[in-house]
Amino acid sequence: MIVTYSTSALCGGAIPNAKFFFMKKILMILSVASIAILFSCNNDKKTDQSAAATGTPAAGGQEAVQDDQSQKDVVKVAVGSKDHTTLVAALKQADLVTSLSNAGPFTVFAPTNDAFGKLPAGTVDGLMKDDNKADLQNILQYHVTVSAMKAESFTDGQTLGMVNGDNVTVSVKDGKVILNGNATIIASVPASNGMIHVIDAVLLPPAKK
Amino acid sequence: MKKMTPWVITAALVCLLSINFSCKPNNAKSAVSGDAASKAYVPPGKFDEYYNFVSGGFSGQLSVYGLPSGRLLRVIPVFSVDPEKGYGYSEETKPMLNTSRGFVPWDDLHHTELSQTNGEVDGRWVFGNGNNTPRVARIDLTTFRTAEVIELPNSAGNHSSPFITENTEYVVAGTRFSVPPDNVNGDVPINSYKQNFKGYISFISVDKTSGKMDIAFQLQCPGVNFDLSHAGKGKSNGWFFFSCYNSEQANTLLEQNASQKDKDFIMAVNWKKAEEYLKAGKGKKVPAKYAHNVYNDKTHTATSEIKTEVTVLDVKELKDICYMIPCPKSPHGCDVDPTGEYIVGSGKLAALIPVFSFDKMQKAIAAKDFDGEYDGIPVIKYASALYGEVQKPGLGPLHTEFDANGNAYTSFFVSSEVVKWNIKDLKVLDRAPTYYSVGHLCVPGGDSKKPFGKYLIAYNKITKDRFLPTGPELSQSAQLYDISGDKMQLILDFPTIGEPHYAQAVPASLISKNSLKFFNINENTNPYLAKGEKESKVVREGNKIHVYMTSIRSHFAPDNIEGIKLGDEVYFHVTNLEQDWDVPHGFAVKGATNAELLIMPGETSTLKWVPDRTGIYPIYCTDFCSALHQEMQGYVRVSPAGSNVPLTFSTGTNVPKPDTAATK
Numbered sequence: 001m002i003v004t005y006s007t008s009a010l011c012g013g014a015i016p017n018a019k020f021f022f023m024k025k026i027l028m029i030l031s032v033a034s035i036a037i038l039f040s041c042n043n044d045k046k047t048d049q050s051a052a053a054t055g056t057p058a059a060g061g062q063e064a065v066q067d068d069q070s071q072k073d074v075v076k077v078a079v080g081s082k083d084h085t086t087l088v089a090a091l092k093q094a095d096l097v098t099s100l101s102n103a104g105p106f107t108v109f110a111p112t113n114d115a116f117g118k119l120p121a122g123t124v125d126g127l128m129k130d131d132n133k134a135d136l137q138n139i140l141q142y143h144v145t146v147s148a149m150k151a152e153s154f155t156d157g158q159t160l161g162m163v164n165g166d167n168v169t170v171s172v173k174d175g176k177v178i179l180n181g182n183a184t185i186i187a188s189v190p191a192s193n194g195m196i197h198v199i200d201a202v203l204l205p206p207a208k209k
Numbered sequence: 210m211k212k213m214t215p216w217v218i219t220a221a222l223v224c225l226l227s228i229n230f231s232c233k234p235n236n237a238k239s240a241v242s243g244d245a246a247s248k249a250y251v252p253p254g255k256f257d258e259y260y261n262f263v264s265g266g267f268s269g270q271l272s273v274y275g276l277p278s279g280r281l282l283r284v285i286p287v288f289s290v291d292p293e294k295g296y297g298y299s300e301e302t303k304p305m306l307n308t309s310r311g312f313v314p315w316d317d318l319h320h321t322e323l324s325q326t327n328g329e330v331d332g333r334w335v336f337g338n339g340n341n342t343p344r345v346a347r348i349d350l351t352t353f354r355t356a357e358v359i360e361l362p363n364s365a366g367n368h369s370s371p372f373i374t375e376n377t378e379y380v381v382a383g384t385r386f387s388v389p390p391d392n393v394n395g396d397v398p399i400n401s402y403k404q405n406f407k408g409y410i411s412f413i414s415v416d417k418t419s420g421k422m423d424i425a426f427q428l429q430c431p432g433v434n435f436d437l438s439h440a441g442k443g444k445s446n447g448w449f450f451f452s453c454y455n456s457e458q459a460n461t462l463l464e465q466n467a468s469q470k471d472k473d474f475i476m477a478v479n480w481k482k483a484e485e486y487l488k489a490g491k492g493k494k495v496p497a498k499y500a501h502n503v504y505n506d507k508t509h510t511a512t513s514e515i516k517t518e519v520t521v522l523d524v525k526e527l528k529d530i531c532y533m534i535p536c537p538k539s540p541h542g543c544d545v546d547p548t549g550e551y552i553v554g555s556g557k558l559a560a561l562i563p564v565f566s567f568d569k570m571q572k573a574i575a576a577k578d579f580d581g582e583y584d585g586i587p588v589i590k591y592a593s594a595l596y597g598e599v600q601k602p603g604l605g606p607l608h609t610e611f612d613a614n615g616n617a618y619t620s621f622f623v624s625s626e627v628v629k630w631n632i633k634d635l636k637v638l639d640r641a642p643t644y645y646s647v648g649h650l651c652v653p654g655g656d657s658k659k660p661f662g663k664y665l666i667a668y669n670k671i672t673k674d675r676f677l678p679t680g681p682e683l684s685q686s687a688q689l690y691d692i693s694g695d696k697m698q699l700i701l702d703f704p705t706i707g708e709p710h711y712a713q714a715v716p717a718s719l720i721s722k723n724s725l726k727f728f729n730i731n732e733n734t735n736p737y738l739a740k741g742e743k744e745s746k747v748v749r750e751g752n753k754i755h756v757y758m759t760s761i762r763s764h765f766a767p768d769n770i771e772g773i774k775l776g777d778e779v780y781f782h783v784t785n786l787e788q789d790w791d792v793p794h795g796f797a798v799k800g801a802t803n804a805e806l807l808i809m810p811g812e813t814s815t816l817k818w819v820p821d822r823t824g825i826y827p828i829y830c831t832d833f834c835s836a837l838h839q840e841m842q843g844y845v846r847v848s849p850a851g852s853n854v855p856l857t858f859s860t861g862t863n864v865p866k867p868d869t870a871a872t873k
Contacts, residue, residue, distance in 0.1 A: 069726045071788040103835040105762040146836050148762055192789035
């Protein structure tokens with residue numbers, strides 16, 4: 001059931017050996033999770049093939065498309081990871097699921113649950129409140145850039161323009177890719193519509209001037 | 210009594226007149242009743258109930274519509290090149306259009322026929338006939354692509370095709386324009402038709418699992434025009450019925466000369482008997498030359514093989530294969546009802562519709578109740594095979610389809626109408642106008658043992674005032690009728706591609722569940738596959754340059770190529786690395802004298818390009834694939850012949866030089 005389309009071939013062997021274990025782990029999680037991915041927004045069955053043409057149009061965006069064969073997009077990969085439940089909940093709260101299910105290409109820096117846990121107490125809970133949706137969107141969009149960047153594409157001193165309009169600075173030290181000097185890429189997973197780079201700290205956009 | 214003022218009387222008269230006019234069902238506004246829109250309406254995001262496979266006629270293609278909405282879902286290239294999909298332009302698809310005469314980029318596709326199992330539509334394949342350079346194609350309904358094309362020797366005008374037997378054992382192909390056979394000298398006077406021209410009927414076997422076609426045998430028949438055909442089913446399984454006109458054997462001005470006789474024929478063919486003769490070695494192996502083209506979904510490449518022999522059975526010698534049934538006035542449609550008992554012939558110039566009985570025909574054959582022979586074939590007495598006649602049904606009957614309730618629907622070209630009649634009592638039940646000049650009809654499953662009914666689609670030749678005008682050429686049309694009630698109700702008009710002839714429809718669920726989302730790249734065995742960017746490369750072999758290119762959102766690898774020289778032939782072998790539904794990438798290079806490539810996920814396609822001058826040539830993705838689609842481009846440098854520029858290729862590493870001006 002799980003997609004194992006020679007990821008190494010597809011990303012040109014982009015994943016360093018040290019990260020292979022992470023990859024494997026994530027794929028294993030995926031294989032279990034893919035059996036029953038429950039999206040809050042895909043209850044409306046779009047593939048109602050035999051029924052007469054009645055009823056209302058399907059709700060939801062591309063995330064509601066029923067497709068258990070294609071390689072998973074960045075959202076589905078994140079949903080399948082038990083280390084990214086906070087991120088997934090935040091993406092839903094920020095209404096970003098539809099956009100990230102689009103054709104892309106995206107690079108998503110995906111903080112783990114531990115990374116969110118490193119924020120001051122109450123930060124995440126605060127951001128998850130409806131009143132703070134704009135702030136949450138700003139933070140999450142700061143984790144996405146349009147273009148599918150492989151791990152080896154990052155260069156020391158590189159600046160990435162993020163979806164929220166701010167920049168992230170890349171440094172490469174001892175083979176490690178570090179963002180804004182504090183978030184390290186600890187695994188890279190190809191998705192159908194881009195790349196996910198798992199990071200160990202949340203990126204905080206610069207304060208508005 | 211109070212006097213009516215003149216204006217009151219005038220107003221009343223106007224009212225009466227307008228009411229009177231509005232009752233006349235002589236235009237579409239009045240023919241369409243109130244709930245038509247809701248019956249044809251499929252809300253955005255909802256699926257249609259039926260797939261409708263419509264022949265494209267002189268477009269050479271086959272189109273797929275959804276019913277009841279009439280939405281165009283896809284145009285499948287079959288016999289004509291299609292630059293949009295690179296069909297007939299990519300190196301991999303060119304062999305699909307190969308014939309014994311070389312590459313033929315066009316044909317005239319008249320009829321579609323869905324494969325059947327036990328006489329019921331099974332949703333696996335749809336067949337199409339090439340009328341001009343005689344061919345039959347099989348389209349795979351998992352990929353909606355042409356999977357196979359076979360050419361027909363000894364034939365011309367493959368019109369009586371591609372109708373099938375009830376388990377798709379055979380697809381038939383009866384020749385419309387009789388000609389001298391291929392293996393004799395065809396350089397004969399045209400007016401020697403009677404002596405030299407023959408009508409061949411091909412029985413193409415279809416492999417049960419793979420669908421692979423092969424000409425099992427051909428029947429050599431008298432020179433006439435075989436027009437349409439349908440297989441027997443149920444009790445008449447084992448027989449095939451072909452309408453034929455021009456039994457006068459005219460070779461000029463057929464408009465008059467092929468309409469001399471009161472009756473032409475429906476030829477009944479006992480194909481099981483033909484199989485027996487074949488087994489008994491009665492077939493003659495005859496030299497022939499015909500192409501057999503097969504597309505392989507693993508190599509993503511078509512191969513074309515020229516075959517050199519065909520087995521022919523002479524029906525003049527093998528008497529009990531064929532029988533002629535007289536049928537009035539140049540029969541066109543030849544349709545068999547769901548029970549297999551009734552065979553309906555539609556004489557284009559006839560004032561009635563004859564319905565023949567299979568049982569009566571069998572008795573007549575057993576009793577040798579013949580009325581002489583036609584060119585060596587026994588002619589059954591008309592009355593001995595006739596079940597009855599539908600009297601005064603309309604003008605110019607052409608084709609008949611059936612519903613599941615014992616009713617037949619016949620199209621009338623001249624009187625522009627569809628007439629519903631009961632098969633048992635031959636009584637006309639209803640008539641509905643068409644706009645205008647209807648040809649074929651389609652009821653979902655309407656030529657099978659199990660019609661689905663519900664809808665009837667009429668395919669019209671003339672649309673004049675039906676749509677916004679578009680200059681001298683107007684689109685032809687389909688008209689959808691709800692036939693679930695006693696009366697046919699027109700609910701929708703929709704334009705079609707090319708000329709729609711026969712069409713078939715099938716419940717969507719039979720096909721949609723099998724529809725392929727993308728090609729598994731791990732099963733791709735194209736010799737020029739680059740399975741990942743690491744495998745992308747450029748290789749020179751003499752003056753041939755092979756570019757093993759990949760595409761994935763949103764770049765090509767390589768996207769900078771230098772060292773190509775004038776005189777080189779460049780082959781861009783592009784593999785789409787995506788494994789995601791609905792993400793094709795296109796590929797085009799400036800100045801290519803062919804077309805684009807449109808490469809499905811997991812597929813490899815090749816564009817040949819021979820640059821004609823030095824310079825820089827952009828390449829780009831033609832299908833808006835992603836947010837950075839406009840960035841999905843590259844450059845190819847072409848240098849003069851004998852240049853020292855080395856062959857190099859890269860993606861992302863060919864960084865700007867500080868001083869790049871006029872590098873030589």
